[in-house]
Structure formats: structure tokens, C-alpha cells
Amino acid sequence: MTVFVCARCEAVLTVPVSRVALPVHAYQHYGHQLLPALMGSGTFAVEPEPTGPPWREWSEIGEDEALARGVYAPVRSLSYGPPDAVAVAPGDVRGTVLIPERCDGYCMGLDGRNGPNLACAQCGEPVATRVDDCGLWQTTWLDPRSVRSVPDDEPSPPVIGWDELAEQDECARTPPIDPPGGWNPVWEAAAGAALPHLLVGASGGRLTVPEGLLTDAFRTALDTLLPSGPPPKSLALAGPGLHAADADIVLVPRHPQTGRVWAAPPGPHPVPLAAEVWTWLASDQNRTPAPMPIRVPDGVRRDDPLPLLPPVRFRPDWDIFVRTLARLPEVRRPWLRRIYDQVTERPYADPF
Structure with a gap:
């Protein structure tokens, strides 16, 4: 410690x-x-990265200085505080x-x-x-x-292994719905950070998304931002206990302690996803519906509450999307730069 x-x-x-x-x-x-x-x-x-004041506007910084900072597209301002x-x-x-x-x-x-x-x-x-x-x-x-x-004499907690991470109980995962019934902001942030990497992996073509929570989190954004054209690539969830060898792009967990990204097998393009969101998606994917022996009669009320449904469509976090995409070298590709400019000029348009 x-x-x-x-x-x-x-x-x-x-x-x-x-x-x-x-x-x-x-x-x-x-x-x-x-x-x-x-x-x-x-x-x-x-x-x-540097944080806090002083801040400098993009017009003061210039492209060369921004590139030296690992920023590859215009941003409103950059911190010149201490790293x-x-x-x-x-x-x-x-x-x-x-x-x-x-x-x-x-x-x-x-x-x-x-x-x-x-x-x-x-x-x-x-x-x-x-x-x-x-x-x-x-x-x-x-x-x-x-x-x-x-250094303190108290020993640090052990690093959780990948298999342990995948098997954590529900209390260690972040659910997609927060207690008031809306989308969880952690999910919106995680999607905002993963979405730029998904665009890079898609290479400007369409991307198919499997049904379920992955559809809620990513399909609308991908369909809105990516143009029609080349044959679609496929997206799947992969990680400890989950294998998606046939997918072109896989969402894999980012370790909550070390920050390392799970090493996907050769082939699919890996995209990191926050572990607390990945573990919920993995448990949802592994859940097998139990068959009903009989049909519930009409007029009989269920004795368990139905799951909460968000009142609005899921929206990835705009600020985190822009911050992440500006720091990817691939944003300099013309098709991806067009997406970046479109999103920064219209921050309240679909899918945000």
C-alpha cells in the first residue's frame, strides 16, 4: 500500500x-x-496527462504542439497543468x-x-x-x-486474475440501469470510450452488432456514424470464458486494477471496454433462459417485478467520445476525420 x-x-x-x-x-x-x-x-x-489550470485554447496551441501531446485533431483547449x-x-x-x-x-x-x-x-x-x-x-x-x-507496511490487495474477474458476483458489476430507472452513466462513459476504437476497427464500413445489450449500447451509434458501402464486419464480446473466433472485432475487458487489456487470440481486432461493464455483458451473454413448464394463465400477476426499462434511448457520452477519438492517430484518416468534425460541430445530434 x-x-x-x-x-x-x-x-x-x-x-x-x-x-x-x-x-x-x-x-x-x-x-x-x-x-x-x-x-x-x-x-x-x-x-x-497534464490536468487543471492553466488552459490554452486550440488557436494558441497549433497542430505541431498538439501532436507532441498526443492529440491528433482540434480540441477546444488543453491543460498545461502538471502531469x-x-x-x-x-x-x-x-x-x-x-x-x-x-x-x-x-x-x-x-x-x-x-x-x-x-x-x-x-x-x-x-x-x-x-x-x-x-x-x-x-x-x-x-x-x-x-x-x-x-510505502506503507500494509500489503496491497492481490491483483485479480482474468478468470476471477469474469466470475465476480453481481455486486462487483455495474448494471446498465441506475436506481431511478435511467441508463447508468458509467455505461454511457464506457460506450463513449469504446466507440472510437470500434470505428477504427470498422475501417469505414458497416458493422453488425449481436442482439441484446450490445445492440442497445452500440448499434444506433454505429449505424448513424458509419456510411453504407463495403460488406459489413461483425462485432462480438470476447474475453476470459468467452470466445468469438468468427467475429471481425471483439470487445474485451480492460483490467480495473492494472489497466491492461485482455489479450485476444490472433485474428479479431480487439477493442477495450471498462471491466465493470464487460463483466455485466458477459454474465448476460452466458445466462440461459429457463424454460417455462406451463403458460402463466391470463389475469395472474407475476410475483417477481419486471425489469426496469429506461425512458430514453441509450446515448454514448459525447465528451468522452470526442476526447478519446482526438487522441487516436487514426482520426487523421479522411473518413474518420469527417466523423470527428461532424460530431464536434453538432454535439447534440444523433447518436449523442
Whole structure:
């Protein structure tokens, strides 16, 4: 395990935490409700890209400088803050106080627009940025310039094996429907991150999607964005316990701890998908309907509740789609750049 301390006075700033992959929904903006914590208790993740202010507009950056940053298409702005910020759950932070003059936000909380808003309680050094405004996942970002990591005596949790990941019970998966009955924002974020890779794999042609939850999550978006033309390729789910040798493109899990992508057998084009979504899809695909011995008589009510149905069509997250696609070198291909320009110019059009 790891503890983070103030680089100036060595005061302890976190409980012991173990490293995991940065969740795919880290930068999601979702509605106007208060969202829960981004990170699980006792975990941390590192963002290798620069984060936070100062920000520079695309007109100031230029294509060459953006390419050096791994950005291959125009974006609104880029952060020129420090790289390697550390995300932790707000409840895992210790020994800090708010900096009142930096506590701005859009609506019901803090959005970190002015940089670090938490200071070390012992020496006053700005050490972190608390984010908890409406529509943002609650996170504390430790400033890599002001903190350092110290090994802790407590052992880190073991890394879950791929087979264990596939066999996790329902409590460890993220369902597609949230408690109020709408689509789960984590699913929308995961689809927004996977969709650019699916477009690359499709190579500008149509892509067939199997029936079920994969259809709900991807078919409308793929049919809207991809032009008609070449013979269609096929999409399937693959991973530990699931084999799709006949598919052209396979959605495979991204490990929640290490961030590594499951190694698909040679042949199909692999596309990473957030593990918490992949595991639900895998369990749904492996579920075999039990035959009904008799027909339920008319007028007899079921004694189990019917599944909730979302009130609206599933929509991949636009912000995450654009952020991901801009960082793929393939976006420079003319047909894919046309899709990128179309989506950025009309952010509220189908399929978003």
C-alpha cells in the first residue's frame, strides 16, 4: 500500500491506498445531480496527462504542439497543468483544509477551476484539488508537485486474475440501469470510450452488432456514424470464458486494477471496454433462459417485478467520445476525420 504525504512538511495526507487504473468516467459531465465518488475507498489512480489550470485554447496551441501531446485533431483547449495528478476518494484524504478564495464552482459544489483548493493543515502548502460539483464525479486530485508517495507496511490487495474477474458476483458489476430507472452513466462513459476504437476497427464500413445489450449500447451509434458501402464486419464480446473466433472485432475487458487489456487470440481486432461493464455483458451473454413448464394463465400477476426499462434511448457520452477519438492517430484518416468534425460541430445530434 501507499500513503501520500506533503512534500514540504511530511504531514500524512491520505489513508493507505493501492493503485488501480483510472476509471473511464473520470472526466464525465453528467446532468445536474450530485454524483458519487469516482475512486473506491482505499484506492488511487494516476493521470499521466497534464490536468487543471492553466488552459490554452486550440488557436494558441497549433497542430505541431498538439501532436507532441498526443492529440491528433482540434480540441477546444488543453491543460498545461502538471502531469501525473493522483486521484483519490475524498473520504480517504486527511490533514487538509479548504482554501476559501479557490472554492469556486458552477452550481452546488467545487469544480477546481482555480487550481488546488485544499492546503496541508500543518504547513499551509496547497496540495490538492477537491471536485464535487453537480454533474462531476467526486474526486480529490493530489498535486504531484506538492505531494510524494511513501510505502506503507500494509500489503496491497492481490491483483485479480482474468478468470476471477469474469466470475465476480453481481455486486462487483455495474448494471446498465441506475436506481431511478435511467441508463447508468458509467455505461454511457464506457460506450463513449469504446466507440472510437470500434470505428477504427470498422475501417469505414458497416458493422453488425449481436442482439441484446450490445445492440442497445452500440448499434444506433454505429449505424448513424458509419456510411453504407463495403460488406459489413461483425462485432462480438470476447474475453476470459468467452470466445468469438468468427467475429471481425471483439470487445474485451480492460483490467480495473492494472489497466491492461485482455489479450485476444490472433485474428479479431480487439477493442477495450471498462471491466465493470464487460463483466455485466458477459454474465448476460452466458445466462440461459429457463424454460417455462406451463403458460402463466391470463389475469395472474407475476410475483417477481419486471425489469426496469429506461425512458430514453441509450446515448454514448459525447465528451468522452470526442476526447478519446482526438487522441487516436487514426482520426487523421479522411473518413474518420469527417466523423470527428461532424460530431464536434453538432454535439447534440444523433447518436449523442
